[in-house]
Amino acid sequence: MMKTPPDIVIHRLALYLRFLEDCIRENTSATINSQYLSRKLHIPAHQIRKDLSFFGKFGAAGIGYGSQDLLKKIRDILGVDKPWDLCICGVGNLGTALLMYKGFRENNLNIVAAFDSDIRKIGRRKQGVTVYDIGKMPGILKRLRVDIAIIATPAAVAQEIADALVECRVRAILNFAPAKLTVPAHVKLRSVDLSTELINLTYFLCAAR
Amino acid sequence: MMKTPPDIVIHRLALYLRFLEDCIRENTSATINSQYLSRKLHIPAHQIRKDLSFFGKFGAAGIGYGSQDLLKKIRDILGVDKPWDLCICGVGNLGTALLMYKGFRENNLNIVAAFDSDIRKIGRRKQGVTVYDIGKMPGILKRLRVDIAIIATPAAVAQEIADALVECRVRAILNFAPAKLTVPAHVKLRSVDLSTELINLTYFLCAAR
DNA sequence: TTGTGTGAAACTTTTCACAGCC
DNA sequence: GGCTGTGAAAAGTTTCACACAA
Numbered sequence: 046m047m048k049t050p051p052d053i054v055i056h057r058l059a060l061y062l063r064f065l066e067d068c069i070r071e072n073t074s075a076t077i078n079s080q081y082l083s084r085k086l087h088i089p090a091h092q093i094r095k096d097l098s099f100f101g102k103f104g105a106a107g108i109g110y111g112s113q114d115l116l117k118k119i120r121d122i123l124g125v126d127k128p129w130d131l132c133i134c135g136v137g138n139l140g141t142a143l144l145m146y147k148g149f150r151e152n153n154l155n156i157v158a159a160f161d162s163d164i165r166k167i168g169r170r171k172q173g174v175t176v177y178d179i180g181k182m183p184g185i186l187k188r189l190r191v192d193i194a195i196i197a198t199p200a201a202v203a204q205e206i207a208d209a210l211v212e213c214r215v216r217a218i219l220n221f222a223p224a225k226l227t228v229p230a231h232v233k234l235r236s237v238d239l240s241t242e243l244i245n246l247t248y249f250l251c252a253a254r
Numbered sequence: 255m256m257k258t259p260p261d262i263v264i265h266r267l268a269l270y271l272r273f274l275e276d277c278i279r280e281n282t283s284a285t286i287n288s289q290y291l292s293r294k295l296h297i298p299a300h301q302i303r304k305d306l307s308f309f310g311k312f313g314a315a316g317i318g319y320g321s322q323d324l325l326k327k328i329r330d331i332l333g334v335d336k337p338w339d340l341c342i343c344g345v346g347n348l349g350t351a352l353l354m355y356k357g358f359r360e361n362n363l364n365i366v367a368a369f370d371s372d373i374r375k376i377g378r379r380k381q382g383v384t385v386y387d388i389g390k391m392p393g394i395l396k397r398l399r400v401d402i403a404i405i406a407t408p409a410a411v412a413q414e415i416a417d418a419l420v421e422c423r424v425r426a427i428l429n430f431a432p433a434k435l436t437v438p439a440h441v442k443l444r445s446v447d448l449s450t451e452l453i454n455l456t457y458f459l460c461a462a463r
Numbered sequence: 464t465t466g467t468g469t470g471a472a473a474c475t476t477t478t479c480a481c482a483g484c485c
Numbered sequence: 486g487g488c489t490g491t492g493a494a495a496a497g498t499t500t501c502a503c504a505c506a507a
Contacts, residue, residue, distance in 0.1 A: 051498075055457050059450040060434055078466060087436050090466090091500065098468055106467045106506040123453050124460035138354045142347040148432075148449055193455050216462070217455035223357075225269055227296050233458040235451045240357055241268040242444045244332050246402050246426035248264045249442040251333035253425070260476075287488060299488095300478065307490055315489045316485035 050099040057096050058119055060086060065116040078109030128153040132191045134206050135198035136161040136176055139221055143197060144172045157189050162202075179206070186213035193217040200224035207234075259308040266305050267328055269295060274325040287318030337362040341400045343415050344407035345370040345385055348430055352406060353381045366398050371411075388415070395422035402426045409433035416443075 064086055068077065083090035097103055097110075103118050104110045120126050131149065133140050136159050149156055160179035161167060167178045177185055179198075194215045196203050203222035210218060211232055220226055220236040228234045273295055277286065292299035306312055306319075312327050313319045329335050340358065342349050345368050358365055369388035370376060376387045386394050388407075403424045405412050412431035419427060420441055429435050429445040437443045 049461075052454060053498080055454050056450055058457075059447075059453040062453070063432065063449075064434075080466080086434055089500075091468095091502095092498095094467060095469080095499080102468065104467050107465045108507065109466065122457065122460075124456040125453060127456070127460070129456055129459070138351040142351040145347045146448070152449065152452075154452065192459055193452070217459055219451055219455060223272065225273075225295055231462070233455055233462075235454055237446050237448075237451060238268075239355070239446075240272075240361065241265055242428055242446060243361075243363065243402070244268040244271070244334060245261060245264050245444055246428060246442055247333040247336070247338055248267075248331065250338070250401055250426055251331075251336070252258075253440070253442075262476080289488080298478075300480090300490095301476095303489060304477080304491080311490065313489050314485065315483070316487050318488065 048099070050096075054096045054099055055123070057088060057092075058123060060088070061093065061096075062116070062119045062123060062125070065112060065119065069112055069116060073112070075112060076105075076109045077112045077115065079104075081109075125152060128155060129192040130155050130157045130190065131193045131195060132156065132158040132160065132186070132189070133174075133195045133197060134160045134179060134182070134210070135196065135222075136163075136166055136171065137197065137199075140195075140197035141171065143195060144174055154193075157191060158185060160185075182206075182209055183213055186210075186215070191215055193219065196220040196222050196226075198222055257308070259305075263305045263308055264332070266297060266301075267332060269297070270302065270305075271325070271328045271332060271334070274321060274328065278321055278325060282321070284321060285314075285318040286321045286324065288313075290318075334361060337364060338401040339364050339366045339399065340402045340404060341365065341367040341369065341395070341398070342383075342404045342406060343369045343388060343391070343419070344405065344431075345372075345375055345380065346406065346408075349404075349406035350380065352404060353383055363402075366400060367394060369394075391415075391418055392422055395419075395424070400424055402428065405429045405431050405435075407431055 061082065079090040079093045082093050100122050103115055131154055133143055133156060144159060156174050159171065159174050159176045160182050161176050162179045166176045169176050194210045196206055196218060198206055200222045203220060203224040204226055207218060207226045207228055211228055216231065217233045218228065220234060223238050223240045226234060270291065288299040288302045291302050309331050312324055340363055342352055342365060353368060365383050368380065368383050368385045369391050370385050371388045375385045378385050403419045405415055405427060407415055409431045412429060412433040413435055416427060416435045416437055420437055426442045427437065429443060432447050432449045435443060
């Protein structure tokens with residue numbers, strides 16, 4: 046409970062969370078231990094324990110962890126039970142696929158607005174979400190108070206959208222545009238870059254001969 | 255040119271590549287130095303030099319790197335000039351968005367097949383790509399010889415699809431399903447997990463109070 | 464006896480600092 | 486003087502091994 050955990054620990058916590066959910070949905074063993082998690086997730090048991098120890102002591106020596114209890118604790122740590130408001134910037138192929146994605150609602154993630162610059166899209170509703178003029182984003186976000194913004198615009202405008210979001214006090218951004226963005230330290234940015242991921246694969250295929 | 259570079263170095267090389275492309279498209283300075291790249295990409299200059307040094311010496315002391323030359327070298331290292339054949343497993347919202355994505359063709363990435371289990375989709379063509387019965391994937395991939403497979407199926411079936419792909423000698427997989435997959439060491443797996451990324455953000459929002 | 468929590472060791476990646484070349 | 490390439494130091498992450506609690 047002392048040092049601040051690195052991103053990768055949070056990432057693994059999310060894996061534990063997902064597995065515990067599945068686990069509890071199916072069989073319901075009251076306790077679960079790090080070795081069992083290890084076998085199932087292919088993550089070393091000591092790493093799982095170390096990850097958890099960042100946040101306190103949840104287990105019972107000789108027994109393991111209470112399944113329900115651990116799940117609850119992890120949900121709590123990750124903040125997944127709180128409701129969060131989202132917006133999606135860019136309603137192209139990807140933005141539209143995101144709007145259709147059911148996983149948001151199921152996880153207390155509320156899409157409260159979408160933005161695009163295409164005049165044909167502005168004013169329409171997609172999956173119950175209104176598409177606003179992205180040029181009017183500042184005014185709209187001042188009222189709406191979004192927690193998380195998703196950028197799904199072309200790379201060329203991604204940085205300026207990010208700047209505008211920061212200006213609107215958005216403190217967490219998930220970027221899908223293939224561009225390296227820069228935001229102030231108080232804003233959390235995560236980027237998912239399809240082309241970069243593919244390049245990692247082509248490199249591997251080359252290097253492995 | 256000795257130790258094998260970590261994934262993250264390849265990832266950064268992809269960023270350098272993209273920036274150099276933009277750079278050369280616009281202004282054309284014949285040379286470029288690590289400090290300039292550093293300022294633009296917000297990556298320390300010494301890290302850029304170190305990254306490049308994994309693959310040899312491309313620069314001239316006192317001058318920098320030949321822009322064209324460096325671009326060419328990086329393209330070569332990453333294997334982006336070679337043509338690669340892809341398939342997409344799962345033609346839901348995301349799979350469809352991927353099929354519509356123009357970036358593949360522009361980068362020598364050829365989608366040669368798509369697979370789905372939905373009888374209404376099987377046999378149809380989307381963006382010039384035929385959707386096959388995913389149950390018949392093994393037979394089809396034996397003929398088609400795909401280099402890279404993209405998994406965009408529900409999480410529940412992702413592992414079995416991955417197993418089938420490995421069986422078909424696919425050696426690189428990009429997984430979008432929210433599931434932790436396991437593949438043999440000779441297969442490269444990269445996963446992009448929307449829900450996990452979002453959780454990273456909600457954690458940050460919680461932790462930062 | 465079983466399984467957690469944790470210091471310490473091992474390893475990996477980043478940062479530094481500077482020799483050497485243009 | 487300016488900039489690369491690189492050993493060596495520092496920082497960060499994973500692995501180990503074991504004290505201790507049930």
